[in-house]
């Protein structure tokens with residue numbers, strides 16, 4: 140039994156014939172760039188996500204950058220981002236000369252703490268980037284109404300949450316990434332909808348923004364060799380689109396499989412007082428990109444080592460909050476500024492969760508964890 144954080148090979152094996160046909164078609168026609176599969180995939184993802192426009196690009200980080208460029212964010216303006224997340228968000232903010240304004244997160248749900256928005260916004264703030272961390276949506280109802288009141292743009296980072304549903308109090312339901320001005324996702328292989336390399340996409344319901352996103356991701360040109368704005372080169376390869384077309388059909392089934400693993404973990408770990416299981420938010424479904432528990436900081440490393448010795452991998456997402464990263468020291472933050480984010484970095488541990496988890500594998504993981512805590 141070889142336990143992995145994700146089992147991409149077994150997942151591929153189950154849909155191998157369709158994937159192989161898709162890849163072979165691209166090779167046979169040699170339409171490696173901008174082949175018809177790219178637009179077909181975008182259309183299918185529009186339907187799945189119930190969103191007007193999907194613009195594929197090269198990766199999720201590019202998607203964030205292109206989104207900020209399309210919204211016209213200018214150097215020196217401020218963008219609010221959670222202090223506890225993957226680095227991509229703050230990285231592109233800094234690259235564009237924008238100023239990241241960090242905000243602390245909720246200790247139970249890991250989402251940005253919306254109560255702090257009011258005190259973090261200034262007259263120079265132009266946007267908020269909620270990150271739907273680990274697979275469930277941030278408090279979009281609050282964020283969207285706050286943004287509207289304050290004339291801010293919202294870019295949703297749905298790199299970990301594709302397929303999650305958010306329920307508004309009105310009863311309407313939206314997919315993660317389709318609620319703000321722009322949403323983005325990543326098709327990195329281990330993401331919930333992963334390709335066989337890098338890939339990403341942007342979502343919007345705004346026709347003008349969609350046009351801008353397309354133009355910027357294609358060297359700022361609408362017509363070949365006519366450049367109307369400064370752009371980037373960011374495309375989804377046709378081979379990746381062909382793979383994603385096959386996998387999109389299975390996305391809901393994959394989310395279901397992840398939820399079954401999570402429910403079994405929940406049931407067993409809620410009996411162990413030393414483990415805090417991931418809290419579900421009431422207004423969002425969870426697609427469990429990660430199943431992230433919290434343990435006391437003093438035992439985390441020993442516990443992680445124990446799992447490793449018993450053949451069980453685990454990961455720390457993320458060990459250092461963004462405001463403490465050396466690269467971002469220039470923005471003037473210091474230890475103590477975001478106590479929840481700092482505390483979570485000492486406590487979080489993500490356990491194996493994926494679409495191909497066998498019940499004997501999960502039983503073994505649970506048994507080993509029980510052994511550690513109960514002797």
Ligand SMILES: *Cc1c(COP(=O)(O)O)cnc(C)c1O
Nearest residue numbers: 198199200225227298299325327
């Ligand atoms: C993976 C990820 C990204 C970046 O995606 P890439 O495709 O690797 O560039 C951005 N934000 C979050 C939260 C992610 O998990």
